[in-house]
Amino acid sequence: MGETTETDTGGGTTEESDGGHVWSAGITAAGAALMFILLRLMAVTHYDWRTAFGLADAIDFGDAITIVVGTFLGAELFTLWLLAFFLPLSAAGHLRHFRQGRRSPGSLLVVLALTVVFAAAVLSFSAWPALVAALVWLAFLVAVDLREGPVRVFVHRLLARIGILAMGAVMLGAALVDEVWVPEERIEMGDEVLHAYVVQNGSQFLTVLTADTREKRILLSSKVTSRTEA
Incomplete structure (x- = not known):
């Protein structure tokens, strides 16, 4: 019993x-x-x-992923340097696991995905300094990992906390980046021209955030004669 x-x-x-x-x-x-x-x-x-x-x-809280993606695609400079920091960290962590005989397909996929996004950003904005900085940062991390010492211990602790660091960086970007997660539009309503971000597209009205004063306005869809990206 x-x-x-x-x-x-x-x-x-x-x-x-x-x-x-x-x-x-x-x-x-x-x-x-x-x-x-x-x-x-x-x-x-x-x-x-x-x-x-x-x-x-006007925000659909179920669209958190859309807001995240739109935020970081809109804030290209912040995202570019964020990737230049975290991509080498992720790659160094994966290489360390590989040398230890621990294969991690999931980690490899993350590194490849970040590499593709970073390459697209570098080519789109000719951000060669960011590419050089990322390569130097990666070389430093790999070199440190091959030698014993306090710096290696610090780097290992950094790699172990990459998830927390990434979350902190995402929250920092959310707090500092004032780029809206949707493109700026030029909205014509008769004689009035408004530059704004459409945050809600209803059947009878548009909820917008003005680009210059950052004020919320509700526009009747029937009065909108033209909408184009600014």
């Missing part, structure tokens, strides 16, 4: 622990997405509380 009770209790504890980890991960992801969107609302409205509050009802 006693042994059976201990086994049942232990099994229950394991299941509860696994469930707790899943629950904790879900809460963390949801909290991070909510924090990112909140910071984006503040940044694009130049930290005007009332405008951010008015813009919140």
Whole structure:
């Protein structure tokens, strides 16, 4: 009886622990997405509380991924140097695992994906200094990893915390980048021409954020005669 009770209790504890980890991960992801969107609302409205509050009802909180992608594609300079820092870190971490005999296809896919995006950014904006900086940074990380010493210990700690660093960088970008996650448009309404970002495209109205003053406006779709990217 006693042994059976201990086994049942232990099994229950394991299941509860696994469930707790899943629950904790879900809460963390949801909290991070909510924090990112909140910071984006503040940044694009130049930290005007009332405008951010008015813009919140036009945001679909299920489109967090779209907002993330749009944010970093719109902020090309910030994203370029962010990749120049994190791509070599990811590549150095993958090489270290490979030398230790630990193959990681997932890590390789991440490195390849980041490489493609970084190459596209470098070619699109002729950002050769960023490419040189990334190569020098990668060479430094690989050289340090081949030698014993305190710098190697520091780099290993850095590689072990790359996920936390990436999350911090994403949140920093959300807070500092004032580029809206959708392209700026030139909207014509009769004699009025408005440069704005369309954050909600309804059947009868458009919710926009003006490009110059960062004010929320609601426009009747029937009065809009032309919409083109600025």
